[in-house]
Amino acid sequence: MANGTGPLGGGNARPTMADIARELGVAKITVSRALSDSPTVKESTRRLIRDTAERMGYRLNISARNLRQQRTRTIAVVIEMAPSHDRLMSEPYPLSLLGGIMQELTAAGQNMVLTTIELFAQHPPSADGVILLGQGVHDDAAAAIEATGLPYVVWGAAHGPPGRVVVGSDNRAGGRLAADYLRARRRRALLFLGETQHGEVEDRLQGFADALKGSDAAVIDRIACAFTAAAGREAVDRLLAEGTAFDGVFAASDAIAMGAIEALQARGLSVPGDVSVVGFDDSPGAAIVSPKLTTIRQDWAVGGELLAKKVLDLVAGKGADSRAMGVELVARES
């Protein structure tokens, strides 16, 4: 029973500035000025025009303005992954990053179009700038964006060319914090769980390994695994089945850590009795699982705001620099 706004239109097409101008006997440029609050329009005229516009149900044609002004007031947010169901949930770029971006763009009166990198490469949306979430294993995504010539910023790790603006957490510092935590608990045989092809994860491992140098603790194994609980569970289960012994785990995400804990408990091992586990992200479930998960908190919302600010600066021709945001260890039970 939907009616939409069919093109039958009994003469009720959306009115334009010209319609309002004709109605009032003014020039359409005056309408334009009045509606955009130009100070050169007399207050009374402005009020008259605004009221008439409202009465007639006028709405600005944004495509026309964009065409005329050669800009879009739109930032494209590109998610560097196929839009598959389970991946979206488990990837470490949750909605809070989008929330931060949205908050900042909204405040600046900018629109935000969301695409995947595939779609972006095929039909780049009209936008003044681009925020890329995740760089992917190779630099394909960034390359696709560079091809458009649009200014862009990236969430992730600063492994790309030096001029690129990257915002991300200080993943090395996160790795160091995890190492310190495990060392303070006298853990020596440590496991790292995470896909180090992923730049951020690589940094986490690097910080982790660095901080262990010169101590009696060491990374005895590193397992590439996806950002999911299932992957963490399987990895740990396999190791235990093989008889690998370890007493500490640093996982590249909380989901992985939770999966690891499950696998440990399923084999009768206690966390943190036998094995200590540190996750990454401080995701919502971390405080609720049993044992409560010790983890490295990164502030995505702030990251999102920074991304948005920086891309807007670039769009405005103001320049911007990369930023590694501080992280924090949240010591809970694990």
Add this chain to the structure above:
Amino acid sequence: MANGTGPLGGGNARPTMADIARELGVAKITVSRALSDSPTVKESTRRLIRDTAERMGYRLNISARNLRQQRTRTIAVVIEMAPSHDRLMSEPYPLSLLGGIMQELTAAGQNMVLTTIELFAQHPPSADGVILLGQGVHDDAAAAIEATGLPYVVWGAAHGPPGRVVVGSDNRAGGRLAADYLRARRRRALLFLGETQHGEVEDRLQGFADALKGSDAAVIDRIACAFTAAAGREAVDRLLAEGTAFDGVFAASDAIAMGAIEALQARGLSVPGDVSVVGFDDSPGAAIVSPKLTTIRQDWAVGGELLAKKVLDLVAGKGADSRAMGVELVARES
């Protein structure tokens, strides 16, 4: 060190179809036709034009096309909430819902712009249709969208006017399933936790209460609480402090349920020994917490796809109907 695409431009502005046409000595309309794969252009001409366009770095000006064609190939997705950090975090529904929407829109070659209802009301983005996520307590959000005259669909509960297209889970059925589960476990004094101002939650409670009729079990109390673990914890803690006795809980979200379990355990009560708990959503953490949470699963990704399909149908003038999607009880330990 960012350079952007400064307006200094040594004559290197983005080329237009006219530029390509001049370069090749053809009419710009021929360029237009060639680039849009019109069959009336000779194959050799098309190839020539495409190659030249690529060589010159041509990119379609979407604003111009939109203006000329009077449409945008864009769907606005409106999030009916302030982009506040914790709500976004604790409310997982938008993320997978967005995934489904994106998948479907992407496949249809549509762009997706994301806004909040506030921003939408101030500056409606240019879009051919709207997907509204969540209706809010009153009907404000839907009203703001209706004011634009754009076709729209809503995620939530079908409590609005009859013509409105609503996609959502069958929340009443979810409530019934929860009731059946608790009855089968001989639970009699039941608690409902959730904000029934929220249409979906209201339906969950209604189905729940309906299914209890004529049994010896009953809802002894219903507490309005936000969708967070903290709210669930506080609500249950307060009740226990007051000495209220109950042996079953149905929570409007998994987060609430997890908070409730925490509070129960903190007071030395066992789940499910003393109290059974049913959540809603089957969110990622549900299978990992201890005890593993029994919950009602709703498939957001499919919901997102449906929303997108239906709004595209409306945009195409094809009509669409509302849909309550089936839910499923996932019996775990709680």
Add this chain to the structure above:
DNA sequence: ATGAAAGCGCTAACAT
């Protein structure tokens, strides 16, 4: 198979 003209709705630049 290709082209010329017109115009989508808006605003910058230059009058008045």
Add this chain to the structure above:
DNA sequence: ATGTTAGCGCTTTCAT
């Protein structure tokens, strides 16, 4: 304080 002119880049319509 208001108006005139022109044109953003594209595609529809009507020739040829």
